[in-house]
Amino acid sequence: MCSLLLLSTVAAATPALAQEADHYTAVSNTAMSVTGDIWLDDFSITFENDESLNFSALVADHFQVGGRNVPASVYRVKNPADPELQNGNQLCGNGDVTYVANWALSDGMSAIAVFTGKRAPKGDDEMCALYTYQDPE
Template identity: 65%
Template sequence: MKQILATVFALLVASGAPAFAEGDTYTAYSNTAVSITGDISMDDFGITFANGESLSFSALVGDHFIVDGRRVNASVYSVENPSDPELENGNRLCGSGDVSYLANWAGSDGLTIVAVFTGDEPPESSDDMCASYTYGD
């Protein structure tokens, strides 16, 4: 059995395939996503941007969110080490301070919305976001 596992691992490494599962990949859709984040990979542990920069999440702090006055199912995460990483074309994710929370929810037509927030308290609505980005699957 050890021989088989070693052979499979060697084949994965030689083929360039990732040796571990990555998060879901999303294609930049909105102008802001295309020009700032590029395509992303995201799961319950963090988000990685097209240029390789990433933010790790420390906890899921909410499972719903208020968007334009409506309650929606969402994931609201606290960022483990708040920062405002430099992304595509020298742009920053937020531009007005370190990102301390991130929320994502399903938009219309199968799109995914990601919003970023600064501040010490978990956001309850999209009103307080410093930026939002839209992605397709």
């Protein structure tokens, strides 16, 4: 009975739609204050407050970061939005998010960048916000 109660408590603490996605722990100050931890897969990103953005397509598998071409996943957001997240902060704060890019950094870290443009972004110079997370273990 006690383990069943513990299991249901853990399940309730995890965003409902994200239980099958990879859990990334917020590391940067912006990630901790805006998104909190996230759950990400090829279909959506879910934020700590249970808000989410669904993806309609993977539009690129490479991306320019600091002028270098890196392996990345660039997703088109199905229904563009700028959700209100932690502490009343918005994901972008500068319009509806239309694309989300994810790429690996060094030392087991990942970056998530968000974009508001109509065309798929080619590089990080077009982003409206950048968040850093510890990779899933």
